[in-house]
Amino acid sequence: MKTLKSLVLGLCLLAVCGVANANIKNDDKAASPYFAINTYVDAVTRGKVTDFDQAVDASAKFSMLRGKQILSFDKAEMSNYVKENQNIEQACTVSTSIVNSNADLTVVKVEMKYDEFVRTNYVTLSNTGGSWKITNVYSVFK
Template identity: 60%
Template sequence: MKTLKSIIAAFALVIVCGAAKANVISEGDNLTRNFAINTYVDAMTRGKIQGLGDVVDQSAKFNMLRGKNVLSFTKNEMIESIKSNKNIEQNCTTSTTIMESNADLAVVKVDMQFDGFVRTNYVTVANTGKGWKITNVYSVFK
């Protein structure tokens, strides 16, 4: 009986020590500016959509300028569209340029050079308090 009490006490001590040492990661800890942009680029160019829903703000707007028409999409519409290209790598060369950046907001230009045209995405990411999230994407085709 004494041995059983000792084992239970040791087990409880291990659990308490483990809980005290545990690193609690809040929702926004992994949502850095670079992580948000890299996740977006991976989704658009490589079809890797894992984590995309986490880095896009619920109120995000996606706009595409096609000729003289502006097409607008919500987060859900855009993610469904990207899901249709899951694991499909685009045949393009991609480059990113930080256009503006401060502690609260960044605008990043993502150029996707295809044969015959360029898709330029102006991606706005904001520090939402729950991590950096994409709040707006404006796409232009040239």
């Protein structure tokens, strides 16, 4: 039942994001946190890298907890990774939920469920004065 609720919530969020982005002009699309999170999900899960560099802040940090080791990457390394995996769709089910949100900061939980494991990403988006950018992504594998 919990999985069904999460899935329905994720689909509702995706629908809201689609409707919200439908009315945003191309010049103003970065004015919404939904643009940044949708761009991130598309890049990581579907290999669609368009606008990835625009959605990520120059000082963004990407961290992964793998066992007892933390791996860290910067924007350039992550950008290269998504470009190397361009047009490769992941075999996973994706759900998103907003953990916390206010006028300056939004934290979104992105769960990618594979057959053997679950990758949970906590994506922090910051309002950088008129545009929302991804500033931190922390990934945990279970």
